[in-house]
Amino acid sequence: MILDQLRDFRNFLYLVWKHLCLPDPTPVQYDIAAYLQHGPDRKIIEAFRGVGKSWITAAYVVWRLYLDPHVNILVVSASKERSDQFSTFAKRLIAEMPVLAHLRPRPGCRDSNIMFDVGPARASHSPSVKSVGIFGQLTGSRADEIVADDVEVPKNSETQVMRDKLAERVKEFDAIIKPDIGKVTYLGTPQCEQSLYNVLPQRGYEIRVWPAQYPDEKVRLAYGDRLAPMVAEALDLGTAQAGMPVDPKRFDEEDLEKRKLSYGRSGYSLQFMLDTSLSDADRYPLRLRDLIVRSVDIDLAPTRVVWAGDPDLVIDDLPNVGxxxxRFHRPMAISRSPEGYPELAPYTGSVMAIDPSGRGKDETTYAVTKMLNGSLYVPDVMGFRGGYEEDVLVELAQAAKRNKVNSIVIEENWGDGMFTQLFKPVLQRIYPCRIEDGVKHSVQKEKRICDTLEPVMNAHRLIVDPEVIRKDYQSIQEYPGERAHHYSLFHQMTRITRDKGALGQDDRLDALAMAVAFWTDKMAQDAAKRQQEHREALLAQELQKFIQAAGGKGPRNPSWVRV
Structure with missing residues (x-):
């Protein structure tokens, strides 16, 4: 017989806490319990470390069996050991609580800590509760509800390859849950901005977040509508202020400060505030805000371009995958003559870097950079499927012609120079141009890319044409939806770390790094000094014209005029 009071999971949770000799559930714990009972069929619970979300959910699993002993529940965690602990706890509650005595396994029932039936359950291939690791034997299971308890941990989400593998693995849940009545509940803490939990909303999941402290306006804005209503309402009504503990019965302000010191700012932000923005800013070295976005001419450029991070310089009408x-920023100023006209000069040179496609999902990519006074201008970057085909080689040659490059460098780690030999006759026919000695890399790719681009971008010496950003975004639309952004140059740029395998795709970024590396030895030039030299050269020319116009021949290079 089901007691009417226990149809509300919060009342059942109270009984469990009393059985465990714990204090009464806190308001946050009750709020999580209500969300477990009344939330959508596909939901994600993100709550600060130590709030007891796994214990609450184990009690919820038992409560579901109390209401309906015929349901099947699958518990999945990052490791088999973790999921086994969950099911063992649920089994002990059934064995120890008098109100659950009728659920205890009968003779003939499965009765292990990792897989058990409750007594009244009908015969079924699937046990009442089963635990499994995320990369364990999921196929063949059936369940009314899946509880994914910390399926994402640092060990399986350090790189983009690992995150992709995990994201594909959890798709199996859709084949496991029963149609129409199936539910999936995730419990977890995001490990980074590219966390699985931040990708799942695109698949129809709702996220609810309970941070340890009330957030300030900036962090609250980052949460958006994911912040638990009880937290948002307290801030709106003025009954709580930013920095106050959300669950003081669990962790008071002094306790949280100690944990902040112990975890460090980044670790505390992730584990207790569930805010990835600080972690991402510290972890990812390349940022869009360090670029200068301005139209790039093929032949001429300003002798100096000045960057600033002012809010009024932010560009809002470009696709932003950062x-x-x-945000992208336009320049604060460019060099001008005393009369106020833009001060332009021809580039020192122009280079095109090509990264041939390997196998599988890689792209053949190219990037063009032009140099003037220590700054690098990027008029064109593109990637496309294919490798050694004639139409690919023709497209590359036409891109070199279109951008009037002086030299081409080709990455030769693939094919020992075969791509270069195939490309030469096509290039000779369309746009005769010098091909530099093939580039071979021995340094770990991610470290090499970061070490090349970070100092240039931090010095705000990389100027990108806005059309590069638009074309990059448009070109990835042909790829499958969930993976399309992995092919974007600017997605790769803002997600790379120095960890091996940090990106699933890095072809466009690698080509840009090669094009930038070509100019590394020339980047030490001081832009202001070069601008002054350019002005003095122009002045010398004007003086020479004046002397000739006045009727005097004058010396071709007067000793008193610096050229």
Missing amino acids: LAGD
């Missing part, structure tokens, strides 16, 4: 809060 991290939260990262």
